[in-house]
Amino acid sequence: MTFEALGLHASVLKALTEAGYTKPTGVQEQAIPAALAGRDLLVSSQTGSGKTAAFMLPALHKFASAEPSAEAARTPNQQSQSARARGERPRFRAAQPKMLVLTPTRELALQVTTATDKYGAYMRRIRAVSILGGMPYPKQMQLLAKNPEILVATPGRLIDHMESGKIDFSQLEILVLDEADRMLDMGFIEDIEKIVAATPDSRQTMLFSATLDGVVGNMAKRITTEPTIIQIASSSSRHENIQQRVHFVDDLSHKNRLLDHLLRDETMDQAVVFTATKRDADTIADRLNIAGFAAAALHGDMHQGARNRTLDSVRRGQVRVLVATDVAARGIDVPTITHVFNYDLPKFPEDYVHRIGRTGRAGRNGLAISLVNHAEGMHVKRIERFTKQLIPVNVIEGFEPKRTAAPRPHKPNGWKPGDSRGGKPGQRSFSKPGAPRREGSSYGSGNGSSFGKGPRGADAGARRSYGDR
C-alpha cells in the first residue's frame, strides 16, 4: 500500500515524500480511506503508530480539494481600514475554523501543529494554530485574528476563548479528539462536552484513544455517528520492540547508584527518567548534572517557553537525560530516545504504557527499566496484569539488592491459554508449571472485570464490541 494508492492530494503526497514517509503505517492504512469517505472514526492504536497523520492527511486532502473560490473568500479577521479610519471601536470577528483538534497537553498540541505544518507544507493557505494554556492572550488573539483553518487546542484554554466569543464553530467540518482517554483522565470531560455541543452536528468526528472502553467508550458513542472502529492493538498493547526490565533496589541511595550505572550504558543514546513529582524531577536532574550527565527536567511547573527550549535541546541531542513527570512527558516524540527509566513507578498502569512508549519510536528498539523497591512488588503486578506481559527481573553484578524479591510468577487476570495477546514463544509463560497460583484472589475471579474495577480497567472492555450498536 502506498500513499498514492490512498488517493491523497498531490500537495499532500509531495510533503510526505519530503518527510521521508514511504508507506502508510497500519493505522493510517485503515483510517485514511474511512476518513476520506467522510466517516466518523474511533481508533485505538499504540503510541508511535502514526495517528497524527491518520487524521491530518485526510483533513488536508479535503481542504486542498475544496474549490479555490471558497478558499479565496476566506479573509483574515481584521477590522477594515475604513472602519478604523471612521474611528469605530475595533470589532473582532470570531475565528471560524474548519477543523479542531483537541489534545490533553500543550506539548502534544504543539507536536500536532508542527506535524500539520509539515504535512501541509505544499498547500496554498492552510494555517494551523495552537491555542494553549500558558500562552499569552494577546499572542493568541493575534493568531485567532488570522482566521486559521485548523485549531489545535487544549480544552481549558479553548473554552475561555469560546466564552469570550473569539471562536465560532458554526463552520466546523472536522473534530478530532487526540488521546481522548488522557483528556478524560485529566478531568476535561465537561470542557469537551461543552466544546462538542458548540459544533455542528454535521461535523466529522475522529476520536483517538489508547482504549475505547469505559468512560471514553461512552463519550465516543455520544459524539460520533455510526463510527468506523479501528483497533490496531489492544489497550494493553505489547510494545514488542521495547524490552522491559525490573531492577529491585533496597533504598534511595541504591536506586541512585543503579540509575547512574545504567545511564552509562554504551547503547544508550538518550533517556527519559520518570519521577512521581515535579520536585523530584528537578532534584534528580540537578544531581545527574553534577554527576556529569547532560540532564534537564521537564514538568508542568515550568513555563511553556522553558518546556519548549528543553524539548528542543532533547531533539538536538544536547540533553541526553530528560527527567520528567507524566503529564509533561506526554506526547514526547524523539526517535533517538533509547531508554526509559521509571525512577518512580507510575500511579496507573496506563501511564506505564505511555511512558515506555517514549522509546521504541518510529520502528526502533527501546529499553524500559523500572527501579522498584521491594514494597512496590504489587504495583509491578498491576502493571503486568494490565499489559499481560511479565516484566523480567534483572540483577547487575555489584548492584544486587540485599533482599531478594518475593516469587513473582502469577497469572494475570483475563489471560487464557491461547489468548492471542498472550506470551510469545520463548517468553516466560504465565502458566508455568509449579508457579504459585492465586486462585480465587481478588482480581482473578469471575466477572471479567480488570483489577481497576473502575472505568480505567481495560481488559473487560477490550473484548467488548461496538458492533451491536
Ligand code: ADP
Ligand atoms: P502517535 O500519535 O500514534 O503516537 P505520531 O503521529 O506522533 O504517533 O507518529 C510517530 C512518529 O512516526 C513520528 O515521528 C512521525 O513523524 C512518524 N511517522 C508517522 N507516520 C509515518 C509513516 N507513514 N512513515 C514514516 N514515519 C511516520
Ligand code: MG
Ligand atoms: Mg499522537
